[in-house]
Amino acid sequence: MGCHESPKPQPDEHMSQAEPKATHQSFLQGYKVECKIGEGSFSEVLKCKDRTTGKFVAAKQLKKQFKSAQHASDVPELIAMRKLTVHPNILHLLESHFDPLTGKVTLVFDLMDSSLYDMIKNRKKPLAEARAKNYLYQVIKGVDHIHHHGIFHRDIKPENILVKGDLLKISDLGSIKGIYNRHPHTEYISTRWYRSPECLLTTGYYGPKMDVWAIGCVFYELLTLKPLFPGSSEVDQVARINNILGTPSSRLMAKFKKHKSRNISNFATKQGTGLNTLIPFITEAGRDVLKQMLVYDPDQRINIRRLMDHRYFQDYKDLEAFQKGLALSSSSLSMVDASGTRVNHTWKNPALLSYLMSERRRKKVAVRAKKKKPATKKDNEGPSEKQVKASCSSYPVPVHHPPAVSNTRSLARVPQGASTSSVPPGDNLKATSHPALPFPKKIETRPHVTRSLRVGVGPSSLAEPKPHQSNPALAKLKDRLTMRVQAMRQGGVAAQTKKSTDGPPPRR
Structure with a gap:
């Protein structure tokens, strides 16, 4: 990777390096030209060797002559470099030089292996879908970074996408335009084969989604x-688009005509062959992402951010999230050496790191469990009178019922001291069924309070509590509960006596 001895620009440094250096020394005094890599309408690209460091760089020499360094600073590519921060999928500027003797501007970049165009031209077999998907995702990330900074490229094509190994970088930002600039833009922009329908059918009324269309064309290629x-030609270009996507609807054509339309002929209405028949060999998600990029109507076309979040790239998103979490974990993980000094370590073994992090979380959970609030004195004093009352209505009270008497029959209260010796224990009647009881019919059952009441309920209710179990509120309630049991038992005896004298109940 060729670069000048100057440090690679960081996000806070790239703006200063995007300004041309006005020197009386020729660019050739610092670099030796090895060969010409390529040439375009506005520039030529040279492979050069730094005379000081011996490293190779790519020097883009503009054909236009400038009067001064200030005039040269308005070059669109320099404007773009001042706007953009460093991104791995964008070819960033290392240096820029202005020679006042010749008026030439030279831009110095990293040297890449080739362009996508050269790679496609020299291949005999198409790329595997996995590799094409990898390249596509990198292009989308680079374009998303450009759009995020308020500009769009306007000339995405294989010639402007450079390759080095498996790394892709978007180059040639000389055609950039501000996203929020007023329409119309320049009419003849972008290379024809990658030009979107809105560029072909209107006089400059297009936006950043033209880059999405071009990316779709590159992916297919x-x-x-x-x-x-x-x-x-442009008319032939529109016809070829219609052959595959179909003729646009009258509504869409009316939308284009509002923006000073051009190249709109009376094309025969056709359905179009569709994209599925052209790429049946790729996955369904791959076809879906291509179809969303190549939508005729720019308002219905997917934007670059939603495109990057498409399910087709979910495996890359998961991998990036894992790597990000791994980096954060590695930077935050630290150990203490024998001297007691805290030492940070960068772990390169993911399995070991995962084990250490899980052990660290387990210990934190154990420490939090130990720090739980201990039981206070108030918690050990037993239930209050209010709590005991609230649970009494749901506690079953033993009472005898003859088979002929319904459990829902009302019972009369009897004075305290009435005889209950003839009532065998064991049968139950819910206390809430009696309308004369002093407690609510339905109250939330509290098990921890109910257990406390069992000391004074049933046959052992007359037993005195142990000294350590004494509670004034509980003792008072026990007396009241004893009266209730006696009243219910006496009521059962009275009901049985009345039933025996009245005879069997009438049939219903």
Whole structure:
């Protein structure tokens, strides 16, 4: 990777390096030209060797001449570099030079291996979908970074996407435009084969989604090694798009006509062959992402951020999240050496790191469990009178019922001291069924209070509590509960006597 001895620009440094250096020394005094890599309408690219460090760089020399360094600073590519922060999928500027003797501006970049165009041209077999998907995701991330900074590229094509190994970088930002600039923009922009319908059918009324269309065309070319819409003219370009996507609706054509339309002819109405028949060999998610990029109506076309979040790239999103979490865990994990000094370690073994982090979490949980609030004196004093009352209504009270008497029959209260010797224990009647009871019919049952009441309920209710179990509120309630039991038992005897004298109940 060729670079100048100057440090690689960081996000807070790239703006200063995007300004041309006005020196009386020629660029060739610092660099030796090895060969010409490529040439375009506005510039030529040279492979150069730094005379000081011996490293190789790519030097883009603009053909236009400038009067001064200040005038040269308005070059669109320098403007873009001042706006953008460093991103792994964008070819960033290392240096820029202005020669006042010749008026030439030279931009110095990292040296890449080749472009996507060269790779496609030299291949005999199409790329595997997994590799094409990897390249596509990198292009989308780079374009998303450009759009995030308020500009769009306007000339996405294989020639402007550079490759080094498996790394892709977007280059040639000389056609950038502000997203929020007023329409119309320049009409003749972008390379024809990758030009979106709104660029072809209107006079400059397009936006950042034209980059999404171009990315879709590049993705298809990676999968098939041939262009999707190789039109020979703008009218032919529109016709080729219609052959695959179908003729646009009258509503969409009316929308284009509002923006000073052009190239709109009376195309025959057709359905279009569709994209599925052209790429049947890729996954359903791959076809879906391509179809969402190549939508005729720009308002219905997917934007770059939603495109990056498409389910087709979920495996890359998961991997990035894992790597980010791993980096955060590695940076935060520390140990204490023998001298008691805290030492940070960067762990390179994911399995070991995962084990250490799980052990760390387990110990934290154990420490939190030990720090739970201990039981207070108030908690050990037993239930209050209010709590005992609240649970009494739901506690079963033993009472005898002859088979002929319904459990829902009302019972009369008897004075304290009435005889209950003839009532065998064991049968139950809910206390809430008696309307004369002093407690509510339905009250929440509290098990911990009910257990405390069992000391004074049933046959052992007359037993004195042990000294350590004494509670004034509980003793008072026990007396009241004893009266209730006696009244219910006496009521059962009275009901039995009355039943025996009245005879059997009438049949219903």
